[in-house]
Amino acid sequence: MIKARVTVTLKNGVLDPQGKAIEGALGSLGFEGVNQVRQGKVFDLEVETLDRAKAEEEIKAMCEKLLANTVIENYSISLS
Amino acid sequence: MIKARVTVTLKNGVLDPQGKAIEGALGSLGFEGVNQVRQGKVFDLEVETLDRAKAEEEIKAMCEKLLANTVIENYSISLS
Numbered sequence: 001m002i003k004a005r006v007t008v009t010l011k012n013g014v015l016d017p018q019g020k021a022i023e024g025a026l027g028s029l030g031f032e033g034v035n036q037v038r039q040g041k042v043f044d045l046e047v048e049t050l051d052r053a054k055a056e057e058e059i060k061a062m063c064e065k066l067l068a069n070t071v072i073e074n075y076s077i078s079l080s
Numbered sequence: 081m082i083k084a085r086v087t088v089t090l091k092n093g094v095l096d097p098q099g100k101a102i103e104g105a106l107g108s109l110g111f112e113g114v115n116q117v118r119q120g121k122v123f124d125l126e127v128e129t130l131d132r133a134k135a136e137e138e139i140k141a142m143c144e145k146l147l148a149n150t151v152i153e154n155y156s157i158s159l160s
Contacts, residue, residue, distance in 0.1 A: 001115075007087075007122055022123065022146070031142055033128030035081075040122040042087055043102065048113030062111055066102070 002047050002055045003080045008068045009040035043067055052079055082127050082135045083160045088148045089120035123147055132159055 010016050016038050023037040047055045059077050068075040090096050096118050103117040127135045139157050148155040 009122065009124065019123075023125075025146055026142055029142075029145055031138065034125055034142075035128065036124070036126040038124045040124065042089065042120040042122045043099075044089065044116070044118045044120065045103075045114055046116040048115065058111065062106055062109075062114075065109055066105055 002049060002052060004045055004047060004055065004059050005078050005080070006043040006045070006059060006063060006067055006075055007040060007078075008042070008063070008073050008075045010038055011072055011074055014072045040073075041067075055079060082129060082132060084125055084127060084135065084139050085158050085160070086123040086125070086139060086143060086147055086155055087120060087158075088123070088143070088153050088155045090118055091152055091154055094152045120153075121147075135159060 010019075019037040019039045022039065023034060026034045026037070045059075047058060049055050049058075056077060056079060063075040063077070064070060090099075099118040102119065103114060106114045106117070125139075127138060129135050129138075136157060136159060143155040143157070144150060
């Protein structure tokens with residue numbers, strides 16, 4: 001069994017209104033000098049295999065098919 | 081200027097219906113042996129300071145006040 005973490009973030013240049021809202025909210029709370037807030041997603045999962053190469057390949061396929069919208073998002077996979 | 085990534089994940093024992101839905105969807109797509117899918121959030125941000133200790137302290141305060149619901153979520157901060 002291999003544990004993995006997939007991090008999905010918006011590509012550069014893609015507008016992130018949610019990130020902007022958080023930036024505004026942080027400013028309202030008195031946190032100054034905070035810029036470039038971007039929100040992304042993280043998925044923790046377990047794959048029932050002991051073959052790390054196979055696991056990574058399978059998770060990459062999951063990202064392409066479901067977890068990330070590769071038109072506007074990047075993803076990175078880290079196995080633990 | 082310091083770049084940081086904040087990762088917010090649900091605490092153990094907190095139900096994650098979104099993660100369960102993703103697990104089901106992965107199964108429907110033919111990915112077998114995928115378990116314990118949990119979804120979290122990631123925030124990338126820049127803080128206008130060069131003092132890493134101060135930046136970390138400030139981001140910790142942001143997590144406590146806005147970015148994470150510490151009743152049900154854990155957060156981790158990594159500076160780059």
